[in-house]
Amino acid sequence: MIVTKRHSLRIAAVGALAAATVALAGTAAMADTAAPAPSAPVAQTVAAKAAITAKPSVNSVKAWQLFRVTGTTTGLKAGAKVTLQQKQGSKWVTLPASSPITHSGSYSLGVKLGIKGKNQLRIVSGSTASPVFNVTVR
Known part of the structure; x- marks a missing residue:
């Protein structure tokens, strides 16, 4: 070979x-x-549960008068959008008022409402919603 x-x-x-x-x-x-194998349990970091707070700048406004809703978020990413919802009948309707979340977790958005009477409102981002707050339009 x-x-x-x-x-x-x-x-x-x-x-x-x-x-x-x-x-x-x-x-x-x-x-x-x-x-x-580790003999002691390993500590795991638990992600903070997502939460949103909301506070209107006024409790009562004239129709179509501008007011602000401010608040803070926890457990949500900076840059994500928060949106205003209004209770109309038994449904929550998304209004054209949104704002991005800042790197510190806060937000501020301008709102104008036209439906007279007591308006139930909330701020949402994804599946997370703030507690309901009221603004009366006169």
């Missing part, structure tokens, strides 16, 4: 790859068996 130089290089390369594979497999097996 004649062995050429090219053939011998192939055999050497395959041998080197096989040796490296065996070495890596042995190292992985040693790492699995060498790590002891």
Whole structure:
């Protein structure tokens, strides 16, 4: 059998790859068996439950008079939008008033209401909602 130089290089390369594979497999097996199980419970960080507060700048306004709703959030990302909702009958209707959450977790949005009487309002972001607050439009 004649062995050429090219053939011998192939055999050497395959041998080197096989040796490296065996070495890596042995190292992985040693790492699995060498790590002891922790004896004390590991503390896990618990994400803060999402919450929104809301406070209107006034309790009573004239129809279409501008007022502000301000508040803070916890557990929500900065840049996420908070939106105003109004209770109309038995449904919550989203109004065209929204604002991004700042990096400190606060927000402020301008609101104009036209439905006269006591308006039930809340601020929402995703599935998180603030407690209901009232503003009377006269």
